[in-house]
Amino acid sequence: NAGVTQTPKFQVLKTGQSMTLQCAQDMNHEYMSWYRQDPGMGLRLIHYSVGAGITDQGEVPNGYNVSRSTTEDFPLRLLSAAPSQTSVYFCASSYSPGRDQETQYFGPGTRLLVL
Amino acid sequence: DAKTTQPTSMDCAEGRAANLPCNHSTISGNEYVYWYRQIHSQGPQYIIHGLKNNETNEMASLIITEDKKSSTLILPHATLRDTAVYYCIVRRRSNDYKLSFGAGTTVTVRA
Numbered sequence: 001n002a003g004v005t006q007t008p009k010f011q012v013l014k015t016g017q018s019m020t021l022q023c024a025q026d027m028n029h030e031y032m033s034w035y036r037q038d039p040g041m042g043l044r045l046i047h048y049s050v051g052a053g054i055t056d057q058g059e060v061p062n063g064y065n066v067s068r069s070t071t072e073d074f075p076l077r078l079l080s081a082a083p084s085q086t087s088v089y090f091c092a093s094s095y096s097p098g099r100d101q102e103t104q105y106f107g108p109g110t111r112l113l114v115l
Numbered sequence: 116d117a118k119t120t121q122p123t124s125m126d127c128a129e130g131r132a133a134n135l136p137c138n139h140s141t142i143s144g145n146e147y148v149y150w151y152r153q154i155h156s157q158g159p160q161y162i163i164h165g166l167k168n169n170e171t172n173e174m175a176s177l178i179i180t181e182d183k184k185s186s187t188l189i190l191p192h193a194t195l196r197d198t199a200v201y202y203c204i205v206r207r208r209s210n211d212y213k214l215s216f217g218a219g220t221t222v223t224v225r226a
Binding site: 004031033035041042043044045048050058088090092094096103104105106107108109 | 156157158159160161164202212213214215216217218219
């Protein structure tokens with residue numbers, strides 16, 4: 001298994017540009033989520049999905065869109081990048097809570113710089 | 116979810132046990148204690164979790180006090196590769212997917 005993969009590893013954007021951060025998992029996990037981590041801080045939840053076709057907002061959703069058309073993929077879209085979105089973005093996946101193996105697995109992260 | 120309190124940082128000698136405390140005085144009976152760690156620039160990594168009993172796996176041991184108001188993560192033989200930020204997280208498991216990360220404890224293992 002490749003686990004949770006994220007692309008790109010690093011991206012530089014200009015203010016106002018759009019882009020999509022890719023996340024994929026090959027563990028057949030129902031739950032997927034996106035976090036952002038700013039320097040010296042813990043992770044904050046942006047959006048999450050409990051299954052294909054179902055998404056919901058986390059604690060910092062503004063400026064980001066998500067969709068979940070397949071179990072494997074959960075892309076994060078920045079519609080109009082702002083310097084405040086400069087951060088490291090982590091994708092995570094897990095089985096549904098209540099199952100024995102519901103540990104969350106995190107990807108390696110995407111480092112985004114918005115100028 | 117219950118709030119957790121962890122020390123900001125701690126040092127540990129290589130080869131010795133590292134004991135990481137966490138206070139969660141408002142925890143309820145159906146909430147679990149989870150520990151994750153984040154090695155520099157990497158995604159967080161699951162370590163261990165427990166409800167009320169002590170737990171042990173190949174990475175660490177988790178000791179939860181009888182009243183559940185605090186817990187201790189024990190890394191039995193710390194190595195330099197254990198240098199990381201360690202997060203103590205309390206959450207319900209039945210219908211709660213979210214992990215609420217605080218600032219964590221920065222653990223530095225010294226040779």
